Amino acid sequence: MTIYGNAISGNCHKVKFVCDRLGIPYRWVEVDLSKGETRTSAFLAMNPAGQVPTVMFDDGRPLAQSNAIMQYLAEGSDLIPTDAFDRALMNQWLFWEQYSHETAIAVRRYYAHILKKPDGEIDPSLIEKGKRALGVMEGHLAARQYFVGEKLTLADLALVAYTRLSHEAGFDLAEFPAVKDWVRRIERDLGLNS
Numbered sequence: 001m002t003i004y005g006n007a008i009s010g011n012c013h014k015v016k017f018v019c020d021r022l023g024i025p026y027r028w029v030e031v032d033l034s035k036g037e038t039r040t041s042a043f044l045a046m047n048p049a050g051q052v053p054t055v056m057f058d059d060g061r062p063l064a065q066s067n068a069i070m071q072y073l074a075e076g077s078d079l080i081p082t083d084a085f086d087r088a089l090m091n092q093w094l095f096w097e098q099y100s101h102e103t104a105i106a107v108r109r110y111y112a113h114i115l116k117k118p119d120g121e122i123d124p125s126l127i128e129k130g131k132r133a134l135g136v137m138e139g140h141l142a143a144r145q146y147f148v149g150e151k152l153t154l155a156d157l158a159l160v161a162y163t164r165l166s167h168e169a170g171f172d173l174a175e176f177p178a179v180k181d182w183v184r185r186i187e188r189d190l191g192l193n194s
């Protein structure tokens with residue numbers, strides 16, 4: 001299988017986290033977004049949304065959207081709870097990540113860290129929205145080690161991708177100590193350098 005990804009994209013890291021954790025072999029093709037490589041007709045034929053990550057399986061079927069790819073790759077593994085309610089809780093956090101977390105933290109990181117825009121040129125509501133998201137995580141993690149149940153699931157993998165890079169977006173995890181501890185724990189579980 002081939003992962004079309006970008007090395008600094010947290011959404012792409014999620015797919016790599018799952019493959020590395022489960023020992024799934026893959027070929028990585030680095031896609032340069034700044035050169036419009038997601039807008040070629042060949043890329044759009046795989047993913048009409050023109051985004052990475054996009055995975056091409058060996059049978060010629062493509063799949064996009066980081067959280068959908070993670071779920072497909074992790075099917076039947078211990079990263080997805082077998083209990084139906086716990087699975088729904090995992091999905092609750094995956095959907096929340098895409099709507100309320102990634103849209104603030106990843107978006108602000110893009111402007112601040114990648115485009116190097118000065119603070120004054122970045123929508124100020126992104127800080128407020130990102131802090132709200134980190135606050136929700138802080139409350140949830142105050143008495144828990146992992147997002148769902150007592151073990152690592154895709155909810156942790158999806159949420160850690162951009163949370164561990166949140167300093168690049170202008171957020172300080174010192175304000176969210178339970179989140180900071182959880183990031184270190186998940187990085188350890190995944191064998192990542194912090």
Ligand SMILES: N[C@@H](CCC(=O)N[C@@H](CS)C(=O)NCC(=O)O)C(=O)O
Pocket residue numbers: 006009010011012033038050051052053064065066067098
């Ligand atoms: N919801 C998508 C978001 C993917 C996404 O925003 N990808 C960015 C890189 S992180 C991208 O490809 N941007 C190029 C573009 O949208 O043109 C996912 O989770 O996979």
